[in-house]
Amino acid sequence: MNRHPELQADDFLPEPSTDSLEQLSRPSLSYWQDAWIRLKKNTRAIISLYLIIGLALFTVLGPWLWTKDPSAQDLDQISQAPALPKTALLVSDYLPWTPPIAYAHPAEPAGYPDTLDAVTGFAPVGTPNTQSIRFTWLPVKDAGGYSIYRSETEPTGLQGLGLPLETLEAGNIIGFEDRLNLKSQTYFYSIIPTDGFDEFDVVTTIKVTPLQSITVSQALERGLTDPTDEPGRSVLLDFHPFGTDYLGRDMLARLMQGARVSLFIGVVAPFVYVLFGVFYGGFAGYLGGKIDQLLMRFADFVVALPFLLFMILFKIGFGIGPGESGILPMLVALILLLWPSTARLVRGQVLKIREQGYIEAARLLGGKPSYLIARHIIPNTMGVILVTLTFAVPSAIFTEAFLSFIGMGVAPPTPSWGSMCNEGVKTMLSHPHELFFPALFISITVLAFNLLGDGLTEALDSKMRSRE
Amino acid sequence: MLKYTFGRILSGLVTIWFIATATFLAMHAVPGDPLMNEKATTPEIRANLARKYGLDKPIAEQYIIYLSNMVQGDFGISFTQQNRKVNDIIQDHFPVSAALGILAITFAALGGILWGALTALYRNQLPDIIIMFLVILGISVPSFVFAALGQLLLVNINQWFDISFLPVAGWGTFAHMIMPSLVLGLGTMALLTRLMRSAMLEIVNEDFIRTARAKGLSPSRIFFQHQLRNAILPVVTVLGPQIAAITTGGFVVELVFAIPGLGRYFVQAVQQLDYTVIMGTTVFYGAFLVFMVILVDIIYGFIDPRVRLK
Numbered sequence: 001m002n003r004h005p006e007l008q009a010d011d012f013l014p015e016p017s018t019d020s021l022e023q024l025s026r027p028s029l030s031y032w033q034d035a036w037i038r039l040k041k042n043t044r045a046i047i048s049l050y051l052i053i054g055l056a057l058f059t060v061l062g063p064w065l066w067t068k069d070p071s072a073q074d075l076d077q078i079s080q081a082p083a084l085p086k087t088a089l090l091v092s093d094y095l096p097w098t099p100p101i102a103y104a105h106p107a108e109p110a111g112y113p114d115t116l117d118a119v120t121g122f123a124p125v126g127t128p129n130t131q132s133i134r135f136t137w138l139p140v141k142d143a144g145g146y147s148i149y150r151s152e153t154e155p156t157g158l159q160g161l162g163l164p165l166e167t168l169e170a171g172n173i174i175g176f177e178d179r180l181n182l183k184s185q186t187y188f189y190s191i192i193p194t195d196g197f198d199e200f201d202v203v204t205t206i207k208v209t210p211l212q213s214i215t216v217s218q219a220l221e222r223g224l225t226d227p228t229d230e231p232g233r234s235v236l237l238d239f240h241p242f243g244t245d246y247l248g249r250d251m252l253a254r255l256m257q258g259a260r261v262s263l264f265i266g267v268v269a270p271f272v273y274v275l276f277g278v279f280y281g282g283f284a285g286y287l288g289g290k291i292d293q294l295l296m297r298f299a300d301f302v303v304a305l306p307f308l309l310f311m312i313l314f315k316i317g318f319g320i321g322p323g324e325s326g327i328l329p330m331l332v333a334l335i336l337l338l339w340p341s342t343a344r345l346v347r348g349q350v351l352k353i354r355e356q357g358y359i360e361a362a363r364l365l366g367g368k369p370s371y372l373i374a375r376h377i378i379p380n381t382m383g384v385i386l387v388t389l390t391f392a393v394p395s396a397i398f399t400e401a402f403l404s405f406i407g408m409g410v411a412p413p414t415p416s417w418g419s420m421c422n423e424g425v426k427t428m429l430s431h432p433h434e435l436f437f438p439a440l441f442i443s444i445t446v447l448a449f450n451l452l453g454d455g456l457t458e459a460l461d462s463k464m465r466s467r468e
Numbered sequence: 469m470l471k472y473t474f475g476r477i478l479s480g481l482v483t484i485w486f487i488a489t490a491t492f493l494a495m496h497a498v499p500g501d502p503l504m505n506e507k508a509t510t511p512e513i514r515a516n517l518a519r520k521y522g523l524d525k526p527i528a529e530q531y532i533i534y535l536s537n538m539v540q541g542d543f544g545i546s547f548t549q550q551n552r553k554v555n556d557i558i559q560d561h562f563p564v565s566a567a568l569g570i571l572a573i574t575f576a577a578l579g580g581i582l583w584g585a586l587t588a589l590y591r592n593q594l595p596d597i598i599i600m601f602l603v604i605l606g607i608s609v610p611s612f613v614f615a616a617l618g619q620l621l622l623v624n625i626n627q628w629f630d631i632s633f634l635p636v637a638g639w640g641t642f643a644h645m646i647m648p649s650l651v652l653g654l655g656t657m658a659l660l661t662r663l664m665r666s667a668m669l670e671i672v673n674e675d676f677i678r679t680a681r682a683k684g685l686s687p688s689r690i691f692f693q694h695q696l697r698n699a700i701l702p703v704v705t706v707l708g709p710q711i712a713a714i715t716t717g718g719f720v721v722e723l724v725f726a727i728p729g730l731g732r733y734f735v736q737a738v739q740q741l742d743y744t745v746i747m748g749t750t751v752f753y754g755a756f757l758v759f760m761v762i763l764v765d766i767i768y769g770f771i772d773p774r775v776r777l778k
Contacts, residue, residue: 300479301486304761306753308719312738313494313750398610405612406719406735418610425616425724429623439613447608 035383038459045455051448055441059263062256070253071413074238076130076214078248079431085239089129089213092231097132099175102139107170108196113142116193118202125175129213130182136175137191137204143171144196150178151188158203161190169196184212212237243433245423251437254415258438261327261416263445265400269334270392276335277342278385282373284343285350296347299340310337311399312408325414330403334396342388349381383460390453394446401442417442476765480758487754488538491747492531521547521743534747543748548740554748557733562752564639565722565729569715571645572653576710579657581703584664585696591669599661606658611651611717615724618651637726648725652718656710660703667699674698704771708764715753 029037039045076088121138128134135148149155151162166176171193178189190205219235242251284295314333315326353359354377362372378385397417403409404418405425412419417438424435518524522533537544543554583603587596622636635644671677672695680690719731730749737745 301483304483304754304758305487305490306750306757308717309734309750309753310490310494312735313491313746316738316741394608401610402612402720405610406723408735408738421610421612425612428616428620435613435616439610442610443605443608443613446610447604450604450607 035459039455042455044451048448048451055445059259066252068250068253070249070257070415074244074248077240077244079246080240080244081433082241082243086212086237087234088237089211090219090231090233090235091129091131091213091215093215093217097134097177099173100136102172102174105139105172107172109142109144109171112195116140116143116200116202119191119193119204122191122204122206124208128208128210130184130210131213133178133208133210139172139174140193143193145169145171145194147192147194147199148176149190154188155190155205182210184210242437245434246427255437255441258415258417258420261410261414262397262400265331266393266397269331269396270389273335273339274342274389274392277339278346281343281346282350282378285347286369286373299343302340307337326411330409345384345388346381349384350377353377353380387453387457390449390456394449397445472769473766476762480762483758484755488751491750492534495743495747544744546745547742554744557745558752561728561730561733564727565715565718565731568645568649568718568729571649572714573711575650576653576656576660580660580664583661585668587665588668603658603661606654611655612720614651614654615721618647619724622647639727648721648727652714652721656714663702664699667702668695671695671698704768708761711760
């Protein structure tokens, strides 16, 4: 009975196992490891990540390293552009000065002259400094007085003499002192002789650049010098690397303080409302049916509210008491208005994931809904949530800046980048740095989060994996 | 299609009711009351004023009066401006905001579609890189900075050439509208460009494009008839919410360019706690937005047959 002679008994032995076929050709990577590898290849996203880390350090460590008080006013350096440390001439405290009088000349001319010569010898006395500039000149024959003007731009002849500083009504007073709001810049002083009433058509103009100065007592008060210092030496003024604002407050310190406000709102608000949206959307999507419809209907209503109008309404609804910064009302308003977008997104994801086989399997094994949501569904929507969060940060920062800009945001004196822009825009033409720096910080932050969000979207998209 | 439209309008009405209620509640939670600004020095005057504006009635009754007036299209009388109806304020100032918004959204949509299509056409080439850089700038820089810079630019142009190229601020002629609406539309334009670009690039890989190419259609026909037309769909979808963003985003532009629009008026009303103006404006804006979204949905139904067949 040997029908199959060709078959031997040892033909039925198992094949020796071939381990090599079982081996994975690529190392096993979790979803997050895989995403991280792909993110690392995206240069723009990585640069953005470093930028964000840098901003975080600027915000958290900045005030430790740059200890200047953001609300202290440096009245010597108001609206200073960014510059290297400045020195000031130490001058003695102000003493009244009597202008010299040329006794040889009459105070009033005998008659009214037809012509007068231009003033000669018009020159500053001593070192012109920002505390005072003193002038003297040679008396003009027959003059009954002098008019003195100051301008920041060069006058042409009798045009554009600028600010009338003084009208002297005696021909023999040959000195004048200017103490009016002097800054360390070039001024053009013009002097015109008069007959005691009317100016004549002759003008002498000189250019004077006063030195930045500080009196001994002011310097001592601010701890810039010690009592042994003699007037005439130069002292180092407070250093403002980013300049100062219109009240003489240090821009760098204010930017750091403002970063704390702007980034706090920009990070905390999205974090809270995304979290709330995740649970709301997760439950709606998981439970489905009537409850889902009801919950999502409500979310639709909240979405339909005109966002900025309600932001403002809620903010005043919560009220800002005296001395409060208004950060908390803004935070609450943002959270109350923005959660539905995340809820909608997560619900959509959950509806998709709920139908997957592994959820069915987990439910068959007795998993409760809360367990399924927390253990399986939410971790699988984590990628989408993370991307939402990254894009939510710049929009929250924008909202804060926007509201502060129209004066509905953080209450002064608390600085935020938006309120600093609001202050800076008023002096945009003369002191552009006051607008430029806060606007730059807002832009960089928003840019970094947007680019990181783009990178994350690509990195977390599992479709991308199969393409490689 | 009729049933779809009807359903959308019904849900829109419910949404408007919700907005009205939320506004009412938010306004009554505000500390302080509008009569504080009036010269209500004695309790008697206060009581009289409260009676005049119906503030002495219980909240529930006030709510019912408020709703029934609103259904009849009456938003009441301003608290701070003597005898000025809120309806009149909206009538006077909304057309200004609307004109600005319409021009801005036109700029944004045309620019977004054009730039988006261009970037997709020149993918990874110089035009793409330049436009995408500008887009990133447009998304990252706050609108008030653009507004300030736009104004500065106009001042400089007018000074350099010693002509009145475009007015720097104010309202009245079409020339007044150009710069503000450009600034207002810039953010949306950047967003639409990005959206358009990714939609265009996604569609290039679709089967029907390959079929069209295989059929021997000319590249320009494929580009305009198949690619562009399909890529516009997602742009239309976001246009509804973006109209909302633009009309309310008009606040800043109206403030910076001194335009007498409703947004500027709203900010002013909030500062003065002018109850009726705030409530009226908010509900009006809300209704407007709901209407715009419904309109876009219906238009979408015409463009994309899949929506209306559902």
